[in-house]
Amino acid sequence: MRSAFLVVALLARAAALRLVYVHGVSPEGPAHPRLAKVREAVHGVEVVAPDITGGGDSYEQCTISAALRVLHSCCEAEEGPVSICASSFGAFVALLFAARHPEKVSRLFLLGPALDMKANLPLFVDEDGMAAWREEGVREMGPGVRVGWPWAQEILDLAAGDCPPQPLCPITLVMPESDVPRAKGFLDATPAAAAPRRVLATQGWKPYQADAGIEAVLPHLTAWAEACAEGSALGLSESGAGYTVDVLPAADGAVSAAAAAAAAASPERESVRRLQIRPEDVDGFHKSWRSHFPPSHEIHSYNAREDPAGAARAVAASFAHATKWLPSDVVSELLDFPFSADAPAALLLSGLPVDEAPPDTPIVSAVHGIGTELAQPRVPVAESWTLGLARLLGHPFVPPFFDKGHRGGLVRDMVPVPGVENLCGLLGLHRDFPASVFAPFPEPETFLLVAVRGDPSHVARTVVVDSEKLIASLSAADVALLSKHEMQAQVVLPNGTAVDQGAPFLPIAPREGRAAAATLFVPDAGAHGEGAVGRMVSPEGGAEVEAAWERMMAVGLEVADYVDLQAGDCLILNNVRCCHGRTAFEPKLDGNDRWLVKSYVTSDLWKRPATGKYGAEAYPNMVTRAVERVSNVD
Structure with a gap:
């Protein structure tokens, strides 16, 4: 009173x-x-x-x-x-x-x-x-x-x-x-x-x-x-x-059960930890970059599919230059990120100097054609940060579905696509290429998004939620259902035929030595042409489990962090410890749309002849053709 x-x-x-x-x-x-x-x-x-x-x-x-x-x-x-x-x-x-x-x-x-x-x-x-x-x-x-x-x-x-x-x-x-x-x-x-x-x-x-x-x-x-x-x-x-x-x-x-459980479970747990590079730390960066990467350097022309050795040299040079300019405390955070049990689900590194006069945001022809246009402009400064930071975390690599284009798929452009603007609607929470869905292909351990240009309207946000925080925010009944019954991604074709996408998987699954992880997934209907629709079904659990799945997707959006990536921001996500998505936005296709560059990272892909350790590929090949399941390391 x-x-x-x-x-x-x-x-x-x-x-x-x-x-x-x-x-x-x-x-x-x-x-x-x-x-x-x-x-x-x-x-x-x-x-x-x-x-x-x-x-x-x-x-x-x-x-x-x-x-x-x-x-x-x-x-x-x-x-x-x-x-x-x-x-x-x-x-x-x-x-x-x-x-x-x-x-x-x-x-x-x-x-x-x-x-x-x-x-x-x-x-x-x-x-x-x-x-x-x-x-x-x-x-x-x-x-x-x-x-x-x-x-x-x-x-x-x-x-x-x-x-x-x-x-x-x-x-x-x-x-x-x-x-x-x-x-x-x-x-x-x-x-x-x-x-x-x-x-x-x-x-x-x-x-x-x-x-x-x-x-x-x-x-x-x-x-x-x-x-x-x-x-x-x-x-x-x-x-x-x-x-x-x-x-x-x-x-x-x-x-609500979500709010009460989240508050009781771990109110201080971070989904995204924010790191800021001060302008004085990178004073003189662009002059140094031009000296380190002259026009003849591979960073301006690498193609991971056609010349994996040249791409590997671009990665090594990017790593050397990035570590020269990163503050030591940031380097320490990045080195700990893949391994520390106390690491957050994602890091947001702000203040990176990117290309001083980037070209217009590229216009590409199709969702799975992103990065395929040979005349598409490059942003070598942003790409060097992407590759250099990726090498700090492991090795950048190319998932099997993105191995085309002048970069060979090693770095992808995340931009709107003419004719499919509806894909700029809400992108539901998911993990990229989870092994439980896409085996035998390797699952990225982490991936990076470096912003060349942010959304001018500040509407497009990357959504990030810590997996353990998400599970703690669910009701005990939903955790039980989603831990016992598998979900199956499907695409329903215009003729009514349902096509399975990937393998059935447990939405909440145990991990050795750690708390259980959540796997959220969004079916990719765009790959099947106009009129196809994605859906998630539970072959054994039926409507009860499917309703629990929908509740988990909704709760994830409630407890997530929302990140407005603007030029010079780099978001690094642990692909097992978190799920991510993106809010809806309206593309203008006027050259000023949101433009991110993306690369995937693994530490368990290449064969190591000197040690006899198994790998799916021969280094420096960066285009994965894995024929056996390569599990994530967390």
């Missing part, structure tokens, strides 16, 4: 402190019942609720610019920066206003916020709906809500710098628990100076529906209002990512 002193303080400051509440899109406008709940939560503080509908009980005249003008007028009437509580579309207006006028906003408390209207609008209205909206001038967005086309047009015309908005003030986001990945993605894209920043993940409230269950949120809004009255910034400590995430229990006090 609040002390009497705080109650008196709030009442005494009521004349000086007023809270601005910005409503969302609803038939009631600012009179929505949520406003009454907000007033109830903040008690003696006066709440000012400007009307951003554009006039009357309709949104036909509403636009972003008009809403911003109304909010600006409201804040101009206040003394000093204001505290804003906002909901849904109103939260987007508040974010945009705070980003454009940082001197006028002290802090934000956002209920079920629309974080990036430009990115989200096409998710609710398809192309045909947009065309009809533009032609008719108005669209029904819900019972009693008619929104004019100018509203949508202004959203579509917003500049990239406005979407998502990047305010500098402290922010509290109240989101459904399932929306935590979206909240993390937004906060990762905002300046780190915007601290403290907090996500309240609600189990008992669905902001996009009725207000049943909002009581779980109100005590936090009360505490926030008290902090406003005291002039404090809530006193929250920053996490490594610059924000905190707290799960609010449902109204009946229940918490």
Whole structure:
């Protein structure tokens, strides 16, 4: 309970402190019942609720610019920066206003916020709906809500710098628990100076529906209002990512099995450990690189299939130059990464100097043709980092499905593909070429992603979840089911025929000397042509096990880390200790799309004549044609 002193303080400051509440899109406008709940939560503080509908009980005249003008007028009437509580579309207006006028906003408390209207609008209205909206001038967005086309047009015309908005003030986001990945993605894209920043993940409230269950949120809004009255910034400590995430229990006090198990099991366990190279550590790098790799060097022309020895020389030279420029503590982390039981599932190394003027992001012809176009531009600096870092971890190698192209498949370009933009949708959590699915082919122990160019919209995120953390977050019943019953990846062809992809496998399987590992997998329907669809089935366990599989995929997204890879970032993943995926994004195909280069790593592939140790290939051949299973080393 609040002390009497705080109650008196709030009442005494009521004349000086007023809270601005910005409503969302609803038939009631600012009179929505949520406003009454907000007033109830903040008690003696006066709440000012400007009307951003554009006039009357309709949104036909509403636009972003008009809403911003109304909010600006409201804040101009206040003394000093204001505290804003906002909901849904109103939260987007508040974010945009705070980003454009940082001197006028002290802090934000956002209920079920629309974080990036430009990115989200096409998710609710398809192309045909947009065309009809533009032609008719108005669209029904819900019972009693008619929104004019100018509203949508202004959203579509917003500049990239406005979407998502990047305010500098402290922010509290109240989101459904399932929306935590979206909240993390937004906060990762905002300046780190915007601290403290907090996500309240609600189990008992669905902001996009009725207000049943909002009581779980109100005590936090009360505490926030008290902090406003005291002039404090809530006193929250920053996490490594610059924000905190707290799960609010449902109204009946229940918490999800995933959240409870994850918190009880290993709250401090890292999925991604972040390492930063300082600019002063790499001062003079590019001059050194040009001297080390003259135009005649193999790094500019290697092909692992056609000239494996030349590719091996490119790897060795890349290793020598990379270790020269990496700080010793980073080298130590990389050397420990494949072997230490305490190592994280992934490392994010930031600050690598990559190509100074990279060419346009390449356009390739097919998913499995990535890297095959002979005229495709190269990025030798980024590639040298990829190969050099890979050699620190083991040996870079070529999985059997990617052995074509001028690089021979040793380094692949991860870029959008024209005509299959749907593949830029959510890429579910998985492991690459797990041995349990693809035997006898060797399983990569680790792999690297080096960003030549990040997603300009900061929407595309690499999703990483520690395998042990994921299993600990599951219910005991689901762990039991997924440890006993195999799953089978299948592709259903347009004629209805189901084709098995790989072998059946246990989703949760024991590992010698370590905790069990999770294997998630996404069927590759794209290899079977248009109209093919992937699915996962349990031949023995049936619907019960398949439902447990779906729950594991969903829980993985809840407890994962979301990484916004931008130029100079390198993400290194242990392919057994973690599963990974990618959030959906919209490619522009304008030369500025996200561009990562990727290479796989193993330490158990080549024959070693001097020791007699078995390997599947003769060094320096880097194109694997393994005929026996080569297991992962973890």
